[in-house]
Amino acid sequence: MIRFENVTKRLGRRNVLDGFDLEIKAGETFVICGPSGMGKSVTLKHMVRLLTPDSGHVWVGDDCVSEARGKELERIRARFGVLFQSGALLEWLTAGENVGLPLREHTDKGDEEIDTLAREKLRMVELEDAFDKHPSDLSGGMRKRVALARAIITEPEIVLYDEPTSGLDPVTSRTIDELIDNLRKQLGITSVVVTHDLHSALAIGNRIAMLNYGKAVEVSAPEEFMKSTNSVVRGFLEAQYITRRGAWEKGLKV
Amino acid sequence: MLFEATLFIPLALTKRRRSEVFNQLYITGIKSLGVITVVAAFTGMILALQTGLELRRFGLQQNIGTAVTVVMMREMGPFMTALIVAASVGSAIAAQVGTMVVSEEVSALEIMSINPVRFIVLPRLIALAVMMPILTIYTNILGVAGGALVGATQLQVSFQAYIDNAQLYAQNKDLYVGLLKAFVFGIVIATTACHQGFVTTEGAVGVGQATRRTVIISFLTILVLGYMLTRVFYR
Numbered sequence A: 001m002i003r004f005e006n007v008t009k010r011l012g013r014r015n016v017l018d019g020f021d022l023e024i025k026a027g028e029t030f031v032i033c034g035p036s037g038m039g040k041s042v043t044l045k046h047m048v049r050l051l052t053p054d055s056g057h058v059w060v061g062d063d064c065v066s067e068a069r070g071k072e073l074e075r076i077r078a079r080f081g082v083l084f085q086s087g088a089l090l091e092w093l094t095a096g097e098n099v100g101l102p103l104r105e106h107t108d109k110g111d112e113e114i115d116t117l118a119r120e121k122l123r124m125v126e127l128e129d130a131f132d133k134h135p136s137d138l139s140g141g142m143r144k145r146v147a148l149a150r151a152i153i154t155e156p157e158i159v160l161y162d163e164p165t166s167g168l169d170p171v172t173s174r175t176i177d178e179l180i181d182n183l184r185k186q187l188g189i190t191s192v193v194v195t196h197d198l199h200s201a202l203a204i205g206n207r208i209a210m211l212n213y214g215k216a217v218e219v220s221a222p223e224e225f226m227k228s229t230n231s232v233v234r235g236f237l238e239a240q241y242i243t244r245r246g247a248w249e250k251g252l253k254v
Numbered sequence B: 001m002l003f004e005a006t007l008f009i010p011l012a013l014t015k016r017r018r019s020e021v022f023n024q025l026y027i028t029g030i031k032s033l034g035v036i037t038v039v040a041a042f043t044g045m046i047l048a049l050q051t052g053l054e055l056r057r058f059g060l061q062q063n064i065g066t067a068v069t070v071v072m073m074r075e076m077g078p079f080m081t082a083l084i085v086a087a088s089v090g091s092a093i094a095a096q097v098g099t100m101v102v103s104e105e106v107s108a109l110e111i112m113s114i115n116p117v118r119f120i121v122l123p124r125l126i127a128l129a130v131m132m133p134i135l136t137i138y139t140n141i142l143g144v145a146g147g148a149l150v151g152a153t154q155l156q157v158s159f160q161a162y163i164d165n166a167q168l169y170a171q172n173k174d175l176y177v178g179l180l181k182a183f184v185f186g187i188v189i190a191t192t193a194c195h196q197g198f199v200t201t202e203g204a205v206g207v208g209q210a211t212r213r214t215v216i217i218s219f220l221t222i223l224v225l226g227y228m229l230t231r232v233f234y235r
Ligand SMILES: Nc1ncnc2c1ncn2[C@@H]1O[C@H](COP(=O)(O)OP(=O)(O)OP(=O)(O)O)[C@@H](O)[C@H]1O
Pocket: A011, A012, A016, A034, A035, A036, A037, A038, A039, A040, A041, A042, A043, A085
C-alpha cells in the first residue's frame, strides 16, 4: 500500500532518512518506533508529501506521491487521515467544528448532518462533552483525541497516527489502542502508528519497524520483534520491562 | 499571495465562510478601538494647538478648523490608524499565523486540501481592507472634535466658527483620498502580517521574529506608500 524506495532526505545537517526502504501492506496496522529525533515524524510526512524526498520515491498504491502535484496530490491526500504529533487543531474553532471541518469543506452535507457525524466520532474517543469547547480549554491528551476524531471523520483508507497515546493516561491509551484496532478489523483501514509505547505497539501492531539513523533496522511481527537480537530493539524492550514473551499480554512487570 | 487571495474573494462571501469574515471584522475593530480613540483625539488636539499658536501670531487662528480637518482627512487620519492597526492587529495576525505554521496546523490544512491562503489569509485581508476606512472615519471625527475642543478652550475659536471654517475649505476629495489610503494600508498590513506568519520557522522564537518584522515592514511601507499616494493626488 505504501512503499518507500531508497528514500534519502537531508534536514538540517544530516540525512534523516538515508537510503530508506519500507513497505506497508494494505489492511495492516504498521507500527514505527525508534529513538527520539530519528525521523519517525519525517517518515510519516513523506507519505502525504508534506516533505519531498531528495532522492528515491514514495508510493501510495499505484500513485507516486513524491512526484504528484495539483489535483492528483489532492486526490492522494484525500485517501489519508492524519493525526499530527501536536494535534494541530485550529484554535478559533470548537472541538466539534474542528472534527467536522473536512466534511464542511469538501462535501455538500448539511450542518446538522456534519454535527451528528462529528459527535459520533467524538464519542468514539470518549470526548462527546468537549463538542462545544475550544482547543485552548482542553488538556493535551484531550486535544490529541479530538485530532484523532478529525483524522477519521472522512473514513479514509489509510490513517497515520503520530504518537496517538503519548501524554494520555494508561487507561485512555488502551481505549485508543482498541479504537485503532477496531478500525482495522471493522473497516479494513490501513494504519501507520508512530509510538514509543511498545506495550501498545505489541498489542495492536501486525508488524513493527525500528528506525535508527535513517534506516529501518528491524521490521517484523510482534513475536519476532520480541526475540530480535538488534541492540536498539533490545534496549527499547528492556527499558519498558518487556523481557519475555507473554509479559505484556498479562500486563505484568517482569 | 495577494493575487491568489483575490481569486478567492467570491468564495469568501458564500454563506459558510461569511461568519469568519465577520469574526475578523469584529476582532479588527475591537482590538484597535481603544487606542485609536485616545490617539485620534490627541492628534487633533496637538494639531490644533501647534497650528493655532502659529496662526495666532498672524491673527489667523480662526483657520484652525480647516488646518486640522484637512490634515486629519488627507494624512494623519489614515496614517495614525494604519500605524495603530499594524501594531495591534497586524502583529496579532502574524503571531497567530506563525503559531499555526509552527504547530503544524497549516500542514493539517494542506492534508485536508484546504487552501491556507483562502482559509486564513482571505478573511483577514477582507476584514482589514473594510475596517481600515471605517476606523479612519472614526479617527477623523475624533481628531476634528479634539481640535475643536482645543480651539474653543485655548484659542478662542468658537465651535461654530471652527466647523464653518472647516466646511468652507475642506473638500470631498480630501476625505476620499484619505479613505483610499486607508484601504491600501489595510491590504498592506494584512498581506505583510500573513506573509511573515507563513514564512515562520523555528518555534516560538520564529513567531516573535514574525511579529516584529510585520510591525517594522508595515510601518515603512505605510510611510513610503503614504507619501507616494499623496504625490499622485496632490501636486
Ligand atoms: N523541517 C525541518 N527542518 C530541519 N530539520 C528537521 C525538520 N523536521 C525535522 N527535522 C530534524 O529531523 C530529525 C527527525 O525529526 P522527527 O520529527 O522525524 O523525529 P521523531 O523521530 O519524530 O522524534 P520524536 O520522537 O521526538 O517525535 C530531527 O533531528 C529534527 O531536528
